[in-house]
Amino acid sequence: MFFRVMDTSRLPDLVRGLSRDHEVIGPVAKEERFVFAAIDDPADLRLDYDTTLLPPKKLFFPPEDQMMRFRVADNEVLDDEVFAAPRVLLGLHPCDINALLLMDNIFLKDYVDPYYKARRDTTLVVGISCVPTEDCFCNSLGTDEAHWGFDIFLTDLGDRYFVSVRSVKGAELLDDFVETREITDADTAAFQRVTRERKDKFTQDVDTSQLPLLLDAKFDSPVWDELGERCLSCGACSMVCPTCYCFNVRDDLAPDQKTGTRTRLWDSCQFSEFAAVAHGQNFRESRASRVKYRYYHKQWGYLSKFERVLCVGCGRCSTACAADITPREVIAALAKGGVE
Amino acid sequence: MTVANMYKEKGSNPYRPWPARITSIIDLTENERLFELRIIDESVREGFQFESGPFVELSIFGVGEAPISISSAPSKQGFIELCVRNAGDVTGALHGKKCGDIVGVRGPFGRGFPFQEMKGHDVLLVAGGLGIAPLKSLINHIHDDRHDFGNVSILYGARDPSEILFRYQFDMWKHRDDFDLILTVDEADETWGDEVGRVTALFDMIDIDPDNTYGAICGPPVMYRFVIDEMRKKEMDVDKIYMSFERRMKCGIGKCGHCGVGHQYACIDGPVFNYWEAMNLQEAI
Incomplete structure (x- = not known):
């Protein structure tokens, strides 16, 4: 990987340059919170955001996604193309970049999912360093830094960005649209200092040691019954999760009943059916069995195949849960054998 | 090119069903019919390779999809047989179809029984109710390569005589001495001349060589534990007892998440598991 330095004042140049051939999507304010949305004016971009309501998965795996149009009479597919325009996703935190890499294992391996792949192939990722929130625990899962999965990554050093360049495309965009300079020893020292300071800001520390074994050994633990009593089965945790990928499929007929569309929709293992x-x-x-399954799959099922847990510690589920169930609490309770 | 390679190497859209014509419909019981399908595209039809045990997603546009295990043997080329109970929207819609109608199939998906590994050994097949559907594929495949196997025993139980599936075929096989076939029902009627009682009670009637026997089980979820107990009492090895699990395999390709069983997905890691694997799989049995 190679590195450049860019003045923060140059950011609008970069956004405007990227906008020429791409749709630029990034974090913008929505009431008190933030969402990923199209950036029309560089001034709308809020790279100082804490986290977004929905994770970036919605841009690759939309909540409702038409898969194909069909004709009923001969059960024929009329169209299964996915239209994916060139985009830049600007301002992803390391957790969300890592989450997309975890999603890639599901959607891009073995049987390749053409809908996800088309959007992934046409989307460039520009990462941005973050400041830990009170709910996030990516530091406990090794997802607090992104080493790949981006084209460019900007680490905020105050007056300038330390720019990590991962791909050819990223290097070209930098060259074409924004003035950068070579890094100096002072820049590298500042980068190291900022990284260290950020690490010190994490407030959560989730002990995930031996978690897969614990999940098996304590499969019948009363902890799950206690959590099942509280869980509302609303599925909010799955919806806001950057790595939850389960879906349902629905067919809709046109008014003439002759053609229709097949659409997939986000689903949740917390739903009763x-x-x-x-x-x-x-x-x-x-409900207890469903709460348990969500943890069992994320912390062990996925790990058994891909050697990583299916969680990046973004903290969105903790924020979204109306019953205040958090991964930190669940994992600690399992280790101890009871809910606090 | 096999269908698996079309998906995995050519990148064919695995969600896109292939049109298939219904070439035969046989009423098996009041609620179950055997549908024979012929995939219309010749290259797909010829590439449709599998070992007994996998399933297809039956796709009826406007209604949806349902996973159905393949009942025909891999040795039967050009056609797929699906034994389907009218139990939901998709299977109900299929039951409303007639010969010549076109439906969609995706697949074959999933891991089947280890046919090659079973060769040279005895095989004990135990089915309950609709569980005979995937085992029928294995039975027919063994039948077609009968000289490669030792003793073959089939224990099949259903609730009552009217629910015995493929009776015409079993009646034929009962008279053969190269298959030990025992049928049983929970509740007999005056037409019934076979056994009465649970399928597990039939184990007293058979002799097996535990070191040389593979087991294959499929039936309602409650049945597994009891059949495995009987097989273990006969000292069969845990990794030679195979079973097929029914779960909600919606996408068939390890993505939608609905068929999760413990840390695995029934659709790509199964639906056939051996007992050692199943013992290590939470929620399995």
Whole structure:
């Protein structure tokens, strides 16, 4: 990887330059919170955001995504193309960059998901360093830094950005649109200092040691019943999760009943019918079993295949949960054998 | 090119169903029919390779999709047989179709029984109810390569005689001495001349060589534990007892998450697991 330095005052140049051939999407303010949205005016970009309501997965795996149009009479597909315009996703935090890499394992391996892939292929990622929030615990999961998964990464040094350049495309964009200079020893020292200071700002420390073993050894722990009592099965944790990828599929017929569309929608393992099969059998009827499954899959199921847990510690589920169930609490309770 | 390679190497959209024509419909019971399908695209039809045990996603546009295990043997080329109970929207819509109608299939998906590994050994197959559907594929495949196997025993139980599936075929096989076939029902009627009682009670009637026998089980979820107990009592090895799990395999390709069983997905890691794997799989049995 190579590095450049860019004055923070040059950021609007970069945004305007990127806008020429790309749709630029980044964090913007929405009431008290932030969302990823199209950036029309560089002044709208809020790189000082804490976190967004929904994670960037919505841009690759939309909440409602038309997969194909069909004709009923001969069960034929009329169209399954996905239109993906060139985009730049500007201002992703390391957790969200890492989350996309975890999603890639699901959608880009083995059976390649063409809808996700088309959008991923046409989207450039520009990362930005973050300041830890009170809910996030990426530091406990090794996702507090992004080493790949971006084209350019900006580390905020105050008056300037320390720019890590990962891809050819990223290098070209920098060259074309914004004035940068070579790094000096002072820049590198500042980069190291900022990184250290940021590490000290994390308030959460989640002990995930031996978690897969604990999840198996304590599969029948009363902790799950206690959590099941509290959980509302609303699925908010899944919706705001940058790594939850489960979906449902729905067919809609046109008014003439001759053609229609097949659409996938975000789903959640917390919904009561999620694991139900025909003739009335439901493999996860109780809320406790569903709460447990979410943790079991994220912290062990995914790990068993990809050697990483399916969580980046972004803290969105902790913020979204109406019952105040947080990964920190669940993992600690499991280790101790009871909810505080 | 096999269908698996079309998906994995050519990047064919794995969500796009292939049109298939219904070439035969046989009423098996009041609620279950055997549909024979022929995939219309010749290259897909020829590339449709699998080992007994996988499933297809049956896709009826405007209604949805349902996972259905393949009942025909891999050795039957050019056609796929699906034994389907009318139990939901998609299967109900299929039951409303007639010969010549076109439906969609995606697949074959999932890991089947280890047919090659089973060769040279005895096989004990135990089915309950609709669980005979995937085992029928294995039974027929063994039948087609019968000389490669030792003793083959089939224990099949259903609730009552009217629910015995593929009765015409079993009646034929009962008279053969190269298959030990025992049928049983929970509740007999006056037409019934076979056994009465649970399928597990049939284990007293068979002799097996535990070191040389593979087991294959499929049935309602409650059945597994009891059948495995019987197989273990006969001292069969934990990694030679295979079983197929029914879960909500919605996408079939390890993405939608609905068929999660413990740390695995039934659609890509199964649906066939051996007992050692199942013991290490939470929520499995």
